[in-house]
Amino acid sequence: QKEVEQDPGPLSVPEGAIVSLNCTYSNSAFQYFMWYRQYSRKGPELLMYTYSSGNKEDGRFTAQVDKSSKYISLFIRDSQPSDSATYLCAMRSNQAGTALIFGKGTTLSVSS
Amino acid sequence: SAVISQKPSRDICQRGTSLTIQCQVDSQVTMMFWYRQQPGQSLTLIATANQGSEATYESGFVIDKFPISRPNLTFSTLTVSNMSPEDSSIYLCSVVESRGDQPQHFGDGTRLSIL
Numbered sequence: 420q421k422e423v424e425q426d427p428g429p430l431s432v433p434e435g436a437i438v439s440l441n442c443t444y445s446n447s448a449f450q451y452f453m454w455y456r457q458y459s460r461k462g463p464e465l466l467m468y469t470y471s472s473g474n475k476e477d478g479r480f481t482a483q484v485d486k487s488s489k490y491i492s493l494f495i496r497d498s499q500p501s502d503s504a505t506y507l508c509a510m511r512s513n514q515a516g517t518a519l520i521f522g523k524g525t526t527l528s529v530s531s
Numbered sequence: 532s533a534v535i536s537q538k539p540s541r542d543i544c545q546r547g548t549s550l551t552i553q554c555q556v557d558s559q560v561t562m563m564f565w566y567r568q569q570p571g572q573s574l575t576l577i578a579t580a581n582q583g584s585e586a587t588y589e590s591g592f593v594i595d596k597f598p599i600s601r602p603n604l605t606f607s608t609l610t611v612s613n614m615s616p617e618d619s620s621i622y623l624c625s626v627v628e629s630r631g632d633q634p635q636h637f638g639d640g641t642r643l644s645i646l
Contacts (some may be wrong), residue, residue: 465532519635
């Protein structure tokens with residue numbers, strides 16, 4: 420079993436739709452959870468950064484962490500064509516400087 | 532957040548040669564890392580670049596293949612040595628700007644193809 424599982428998609432939605440992206444993980448030591456957005460030929464751009472369980476909202480984006488289920492989600496409301504990208508989940512333990520463990524990424528396409 | 536610049540942005544190399552990738556940050560950062568992103572695979576940490584000392588390598592990566600330097604708090608290099616087609620990948624530099632529980636930020640990467 421891989422440490423982090425993420426459905427690669429592709430996921431295609433119409434403009435304005437609510438998008439749900441998810442990752443599951445197996446290592447209970449993970450405490451910090453991140454979502455990165457990666458456009459073609461660009462590096463990963465940090466979208467959301469959360470600690471432990473709970474929700475965090477930033478504009479149209481909401482990150483949820485359920486440590487009891489080892490499950491994290493990213494919701495995108497009112498999706499836009501500019502949201503078309505690959506979304507990577509990442510996580511690490513409590514020790515600063517430890518490696519980020521990434522999912523493979525989900526490719527999202529939002530059509531106008 | 533810090534601006535991270537990588538050079539070259541892409542290159543095509545012959546097998547058996549070596550290439551050095553540079554990572555320059557516009558401010559001093561506490562930690563610098565090198566990752567590899569292979570097609571269809573997760574980003575994988577190669578090593579942590581330590582200022583003034585040898586890098587800390589992850590399992591499966593060795594110094595002879597991926598020598599790393601970090602002479603100061605704003606600059607690091609990764610060399611991919613004796614390249615083979617299996618080294619074709621995107622190589623990414625990431626940084627943590629300050630102490631504490633800060634996230635990692637990434638450069639745009641170096642796209643490397645080996646013929």
